[in-house]
Amino acid sequence: GENVEQHPSTLSVQEGDSAVIKCTYSDSASNYFPWYKQELGKRPQLIIDIRSNVGEKKDQRIAVTLNKTAKHFSLHITETQPEDSAVYFCAAKHGNTPLVFGKGTRLSVIA
């Protein structure tokens, strides 16, 4: 089955700097790669996703890139703000198989 690795596990950046979180996956059949932001005690919130027919997708300060050949995808957050501090999870799936999550990255944005 699918296995998703995520790095780093913790990340601290100064406000205004960029943050990059990287994930790799093992199942070449996976074609859907969402990123979630989770605040303490709450459900994961989808912040951006990408499908395998696209190499990059951007939504304001957030972007995701996908390299299907290397089986890795990354989340980029620019101009970070304190409210970006949270735990971020990458995930992968294909068809009606369940999402498999990475272990998460705790992002701290220091004002």
Added chain:
Amino acid sequence: GAVVSQHPSRVICKSGTSVKIECRSLDFQATTMFWYRQFPKQSLMLMATSNEGSKATYEQGVEKDKFLINHASLTLSTLTVTSAHPEDSSFYICSVYSGGATDTQYFGPGTRLTVL
């Protein structure tokens, strides 16, 4: 996206009792639902896949006799934690598979279970 609710949002119970968690798809007919468990400071781990009208498929290491799943309708799946113990204390989150063109999963708000 689909609206998914869970009930209760929090539950505290004594060791040895059973707890039922409901997951409802409020505006979408869900053939497939997934149940995840999240321990503190850890990721979401899939427990089981629930298909309407058939038996659930459990992940390795998840006891099907302890975590009973019933998906009797297209809008409701239930997870019953039987004879709960303190190590079952966790955040339980259900997820609805959308199928079709959207081909994604929508998450419920989660249920915080604390077993004393």
